[in-house]
Amino acid sequence: MSFDETRLKSLKDQVAIVGVGASKQGIFNDADDYSLAIDAFKFALDDCGLDIDDIDGLFVQGPGNISFVRMGEILGINPVVGGNFPIGGPATAPLIHHAAMLLHTGACKHVALIYGNSSRTEGRKFGGMTAYNPAQEYANAFFYYGLTSPGAASAFQARIHFDTYGTTSRQLATVAVTQRQHAILNPIAIKKDPLTIEDHQSSRFVCEPLHLYDYCLINDGGVALILTTKDRAKDLKKQPVYVMGIGRQDTYKHSSMPNVNLWRDTMPRCAEMVYSMAGVSQADIDGLMIYDSFSINVWIALENFGFCKEGEAGDFTQNGRMQLGGELPVNTHGGHLSESYMQGWLHQVEAVRQLRRECGPRQINEAEIIQYICRAHVASSIIYRR
Amino acid sequence: MDTHVKPRPIKSSSDSVYWDYLKKHELRLQQCNGCQIFRFPASPLCPECHSKDHAWQRVKGTGSVFSWVVFHKCYFPSFAKDVPYNVAMIQLDEGPIVISNIINIENSSIKQGLRVEVVFDDIDETLTIPRFTPTLQS
Numbered sequence: 001m002s003f004d005e006t007r008l009k010s011l012k013d014q015v016a017i018v019g020v021g022a023s024k025q026g027i028f029n030d031a032d033d034y035s036l037a038i039d040a041f042k043f044a045l046d047d048c049g050l051d052i053d054d055i056d057g058l059f060v061q062g063p064g065n066i067s068f069v070r071m072g073e074i075l076g077i078n079p080v081v082g083g084n085f086p087i088g089g090p091a092t093a094p095l096i097h098h099a100a101m102l103l104h105t106g107a108c109k110h111v112a113l114i115y116g117n118s119s120r121t122e123g124r125k126f127g128g129m130t131a132y133n134p135a136q137e138y139a140n141a142f143f144y145y146g147l148t149s150p151g152a153a154s155a156f157q158a159r160i161h162f163d164t165y166g167t168t169s170r171q172l173a174t175v176a177v178t179q180r181q182h183a184i185l186n187p188i189a190i191k192k193d194p195l196t197i198e199d200h201q202s203s204r205f206v207c208e209p210l211h212l213y214d215y216c217l218i219n220d221g222g223v224a225l226i227l228t229t230k231d232r233a234k235d236l237k238k239q240p241v242y243v244m245g246i247g248r249q250d251t252y253k254h255s256s257m258p259n260v261n262l263w264r265d266t267m268p269r270c271a272e273m274v275y276s277m278a279g280v281s282q283a284d285i286d287g288l289m290i291y292d293s294f295s296i297n298v299w300i301a302l303e304n305f306g307f308c309k310e311g312e313a314g315d316f317t318q319n320g321r322m323q324l325g326g327e328l329p330v331n332t333h334g335g336h337l338s339e340s341y342m343q344g345w346l347h348q349v350e351a352v353r354q355l356r357r358e359c360g361p362r363q364i365n366e367a368e369i370i371q372y373i374c375r376a377h378v379a380s381s382i383i384y385r386r
Numbered sequence: 387m388d389t390h391v392k393p394r395p396i397k398s399s400s401d402s403v404y405w406d407y408l409k410k411h412e413l414r415l416q417q418c419n420g421c422q423i424f425r426f427p428a429s430p431l432c433p434e435c436h437s438k439d440h441a442w443q444r445v446k447g448t449g450s451v452f453s454w455v456v457f458h459k460c461y462f463p464s465f466a467k468d469v470p471y472n473v474a475m476i477q478l479d480e481g482p483i484v485i486s487n488i489i490n491i492e493n494s495s496i497k498q499g500l501r502v503e504v505v506f507d508d509i510d511e512t513l514t515i516p517r518f519t520p521t522l523q524s
Contacts, residue, residue, distance in 0.1 A: 128461030129393070141427060142485045143393035144515060146457055146465045147473045155455040156475060163453070163498045208456035208470070208493075256427050257483060260452065260475065 002269060008277040015100040016233040016240035017384070019048030019226035020349045025188050025340035027120045028220045033066040034074055036222030037116030041075075044224035049237040050110055055226070057102055057111030058082040059095050063124060063343065066116050080108055089150075089293060092344030093372060093380030097246045099227045109232065115223040115345040124218065126150060141256050151215055153258035154294035155207040160260060161299060162209065167314030169209055173200035175295035175330075176213040176337050178322045183334025185324070185362035190219055191338040214295040216336035223345035225352075241352045244369070245278025245383040247271060255377045263375060267304035270379040274371070278383040282307050285383075286367045287354055288328060289347035291374035292335040298322075301373040305381070324362055332362050347372055348382075355386040392464040394513060401428035403442050408514040411506040415482060417443040426482045447504035448521065449478040456493045476502060476518055490519045 021043025023036045037060070045052060058079040060068040068082040081102060085091040099111040124130055127149030132140050140148075161167055177197055183189035195213065203212040233240035249270035251263055275281055282305065290301045299313035307328065308316035322330040333339045333350040340346055351370040353359050364370075372382045397405055407414040415424050420437030424445070431438045454474035460466050472493050477483050488496055489505065502518035509515055 125461060127459075131461075140393075140396065142473070143462070144395050145473050145485055145487050146462065146468065146471055147485055148461050152455055152457070152473065156453045159453045159455065159498075205456065205458040205470075208458060253433065257475065257485065258453075260483065 003273055003276070005276050008273070009279070011100060011104050011246070012244055012277055012279065013242045013385070014230050015103050015227055016230060016242045017225055017227050017348065017352050018233050018236045018238065018240050019044040019050065019224075020352045021045075021047055021224040022188060022342075022346060022349055023222035025221040025342070026190055026219055028118070029121050031118060031121070031220060033062050033064050033116030033118050033222075034071060036118060036220060037062070037066065037071070037114045037224065038074065038222070040222035040224040041112060041114050044112070044226050047238060048226050050226060052077060054110045055112045056080045057099060057108035059099065059111065059113045060084050060116070061091055061095060061113070061343075061345075062116045063088065063119055063126075064117070064122060071114060087378050089291065089343035090374050090376040090378040090380065092291070092348065093246065093374055093382050094248060094378060096225070096227070096243070096348070096382060097248060097380070100243055100246065103227060103229050110226060110228045113225045113227070115342060117222070117342060118220045119341070120219045126218065127152070149207065151210060151294055152207045154296050155210045156258040156260075157262055157300065158209050158214075158294075158296040160262065161296065161311075165311035165314065167299075167311070169211065170197060170201060171314035171318065172214065172295050172299070173197045173211075174317050174322070175292070175298045176200050178317075179292070179331050179335045180338045182324060182332050182362055183338035185360075186333050186339055189334045189339040190217060191334070195338075210294060210296070213337065216293045216341045217338070219341055221340050221342050223342050223349060225345070225348055239356050239386060241355045241384050241386060243382060244280065244385050245274040245276070245381075247274030247277070247379075247381040249273065249379045251377045251379070259377070262300050263304060263379060264310065267300070267375060267379045268306070270381055271305040274381040274383055280369060280383060284369050285328070285371045287332060287351075287364045287370045288330045289351050289370065289372045290330055290335070291344045291347065291372075291376070292331060292337055293341075295337065297375050298330060300375045304375070305373055324364065329364050332359065332364060344372070344374055351384050355384055390464050393462065395515075398428070400430050404428050405513070407442065408506065408516060409512075411514065412444055413447045413504050413516055414442040414444045415480070416440045424478075424480050424482045426484055445478055445480045447478075449476045449502060449518075451475075451488065451496060451498055451500040451502060452477045452483055453498065454488065454496050472496060474518070484516075487517050488519070489517050
């Protein structure tokens with residue numbers, strides 16, 4: 001075991017998300033990263049009843065060039081601590097982890113995590129020269145072969161899964177179809193037209209074997225979370241949602257290439273950490289929020305976190321298991337595939353709203369424990385409880 | 387940058403030797419003199435034993451397709467005439483996995499395990515890119 005379980009458990013249930021906010025989600029030519037992020041932040045402040053001057057930790061994230069210093073300047077605040085993590089979409093849970101440690105160790109009292117994304121309006125493709133980043137090894141190492149985009153890395157992994165286990169694109173379509181059914185029940189979801197397995201199978205390939213509907217949306221929006229300590233959380237407007245467990249496991253070896261082992265040698269250690277800290281197991285999870293930049297992420301997360309065995313996700317996800325009312329509801333908001341591509345941030349909002357029982361027609365019955373999982377070379381997970 | 391020119395490799399101090407050998411139509415990878423492990427992409431030291439001592443070992447240039455994808459979306463305007471084009475992960479017989487394109491084959495005929503061998507694509511006077519073609523087997 002690579003972690004000290006006793007010390008990890010000292011953070012269990014000590015920090016809570018007390019405020020969540022989401023801006024409008026869609027395509028907004030009149031907005032930018034900052035304005036969308038700030039809209040969300042104002043909603044989050046109102047959600048918990050805190051004042052902006054209560055915020056003493058300010059972390060800012062997004063796929064563009066959003067700056068925490070500029071954000072603080074716009075907001076007119078001087079927090080104790082600010083920053084961002086330049087690791088792209090997988091930064092969501094790592095930033096919550098960081099906020100939890102700052103709060104638990106007393107450096108901060110109320111931390112805001114603010115996310116702004118105007119990728120659609122800015123024309124960001126997550127591939128090609130717009131993805132060129134000299135600081136990121138994989139992003140441009142093999143451009144001359146025409147290899148670009150995170151979607152291609154996932155396409156390689158989908159092919160490996162299909163070839164190794166005999167799984168199929170048709171089975172994978174269930175992820176997109178199920179999440180679309182959930183999005184239809186979500187007022188802020190962007191994609192609400194019904195989607196069938198046949199629609200998925202007949203849609204164009206983007207990077208084969210992945211079809212259009214295996215891919216996340218690219219859109220604009222903002223999200224904000226406000227966290228504080230357990231004791232402070234009790235005095236705020238809404239029911240706190242506590243962080244029971246946090247897991248993290250990185251994979252740097254061979255990271256210039258798509259991961260051919262589907263992260264099987266590393267992601268299970270993230271699972272071990274999060275379940276050890278939380279003191280619960282897979283059987284206790286009432287709903288899963290899985291980072292779904294591509295549908296295959298869901299299979300990889302389910303297998304590497306022990307919800308099913310290696311190679312079995314294709315069968316495991318059939319027959320309504322992931323649907324609301326099923327055994328293990330997954331991405332009840334519609335996820336990146338159908339709700340909005342906010343790089344994991346709206347997954348946290350959904351976890352909080354499910355545990356507060358605010359989700360109306362898409363409410364998971366008696367939701368007590370919700371888990372977030374993100375696969376990647378930076379793998380992470382959070383287990384929340386009400 | 388003119389986006390209609392295909393992107394070129396960004397050569398580093400670690401891999402300039404790799405590209406120099408390719409100009410001579412030789413595929414050579416770093417092999418650690420400490421633990422004999424091959425590594426790709428090129429790096430200043432062995433990730434297994436941290437020895438800097440290595441040889442640029444000529445590899446046979448034969449291997450098998452490990453996984454492959456086909457780009458239907460055109461992310462680079464310079465690839466507009468190429469879509470749909472394949473990109474493959476090829477496991478060389480010496481062990482390391484490299485990225486390349488498989489040429490002289492229909493995309494629909496590529497299979498996991500397909501035997502391939504290197505061919506050298508001379509782009510211009512300063513750049514040769516290794517690609518792979520199906521091995522003709524008797």
